[in-house]
Amino acid sequence: MSLLRRWFDPLRSSWFYQKPTRQVELSTEQGLTIHLRLDDVYSYLAAQQLPELEEILSDEIKPLKVIISSRTAEPPNNMSKMEWQNYCLNDAKILSKQHRFSFHETPEQPPLEAITQAETILRNTPLRGQDFLYLLEDVFHMLWQKQYGKLRTLHAMASRHHPAQNFPERIFNDAEVLVSYFEFGGRKYHAVDDLLRLTRRLKQQKLLTDNPIFLINHIEWREHLISDAEELNEIQALDPELDLYIALEDPISWLLLAYIKEELANFYNIHLNVYPLSYHGRDLFDWGLATRLSKRTEVKFTPFCRPTQQATYEMAKLFYSVPEERRVEAMYSILQAVWTKGKDLSFRSHFDQIKRDLEINELSTEDIAAKLKQNDILCEMKSQPDFPVLELRIDGQSYVFNSLYRVWMIESIFSNVLEDQYKSENDDSKDEEREM
Structure with missing residues (x-):
């Protein structure tokens, strides 16, 4: 290691640690943006929070801008596409159970035809603001809950009655998006994992009109879930x-x-x-x-x-x-x-x-x-x-x-292990009562 790095790193790191870690304010000029992909399961989880988030945003950063990409990025850590897909589905299932998101018991990637139909619905709808976000949530439900019949019906209506709309807060592009994320003040926040950090930032800058309650069973550092x-x-x-x-x-x-x-x-x-x-x-x-x-x-x-x-x-x-x-x-x-x-x-x-x-x-x-x-x-x-x-x-x-x-x-x-054990013990007790 170079002598410069050996001496400079400790000085630089101490200085960085001691300075304020949070800027007084991030710029609100670009508002708040969420980047989604219709075939990204984390986008599906994030979409379930957007109507409530829009409702408590201050007028200064309304409307929430939605950017929907049609292109994914390469999987991380040299994973194959199939490994990454399986990981995401399993991880999203865990997140949905922990934070009580709606989720299918046996999730699977939506087919390309369904993705195309969903994009047409969202492109053509004249709905804006919170109404659009509710529609976005419903479309994601149709995609990931395998409600393809509903999706085809809505697609037929959207294709027949409305041309493609052009709203500044709703953008479709082919930028590479691996997983859904928010963007605020030039910083990126994972759509689910960093949602709490994002809302803390927005609350600090007085950009929320009410308390955000999104991740119901979030476990804070050094706060134990089991204390009994x-x-x-x-x-x-x-x-x-x-x-x-x-x-x-x-x-x-x-x-x-x-x-x-x-x-x-x-x-x-x-x-x-x-x-x-x-x-x-x-x-x-x-x-x-x-x-x-x-x-x-x-x-x-x-x-x-x-x-x-x-x-x-x-x-x-x-x-x-x-x-x-x-x-x-x-x-x-x-x-x-x-x-x-x-x-x-x-x-x-x-x-x-x-x-x-x-x-x-x-x-x-x-x-x-x-x-x-x-x-x-x-x-x-x-x-x-x-x-x-x-x-x-x-x-x-x-x-x-x-x-x-x-x-x-x-x-x-x-916690889940204890819950399963108690459930098993109760079932065994009921079986014994029936035998008696």
Whole structure:
């Protein structure tokens, strides 16, 4: 690593962390825009919130602009189109259950003919404002609830009675859109995952006329879903196990590992396993996002020295040089040194210091590159679009998810496991009563 980066990164990161993370105001000049695709399942979930959102927007940013694209972007993380499609359908099903969105029990991608009919309906309708958003929601329901008969009828009426309309708040284009997102003040917000962050921003700028209530069962950082002592004991007795696949140069890996270890692992008796991955070039991250996450999770962050490929190799070497039962603690200490003390593990004196701190007498003779590659293969088999990748095992079931946006699933899964157990016990009790 260059001397400039080793010295400049900690100074720059400390300065960035200390400055206000939120601009006083974002520009309202372009209003609020949502980007959708009719064949994007996240757009379907987002469309269910738009009429209510439009209703509480201040006049300053009305009307909500809707841009509907006909073109998707390439799937992330080298996933195939089929892998990405299956992931999205499964993830949307989880989101719909958690936040009570309307969703089909067996969702599938709408056929091209239905997508074309839906676009014609939306192009031709003279409805505007909230009325258009209700129609948009209904059309999405028809597409994703397999109501193709209704869609054909509405398409026939739209084609016969109205020409294509041209309204400035309703645009159709072929810009690449991977998943639905909002745009406000030059910033992008995931349509579902960042909806709470967006509405907090709008409320801060007094651009909402009422309190936004959209994500009903949102789980805040450091607020536990299960606090009842008896229920907590039941989860702990199930010995849950969590595998965490992390890119060592990614600060989100540090923030989530620290949060899970400090806040969830002991609380729920989770056995943690950490699998470091080979270098993925994730040191060019969003500093603002990492800073906001640090403050929300209450996990220390900065001064840091972003690890290079060589540094991540040295980090992995230290990790695999401690006994297996101490490796989670070791990884915590290594990442803590990098992301809160500005240590550069490719710099010999820093490496030797951490080695002493971890009480390592001899470095591992294993092929570290091969170990990292093996972890990469295991991670790729999970077919997830982002890092970190998490696999939770409990009560004979395995659940795979990813990224900071899905950490809430750990506690949600625990809650669902308890609910299923209670339901099973009640069913068994009823069966016994019938036999008597």
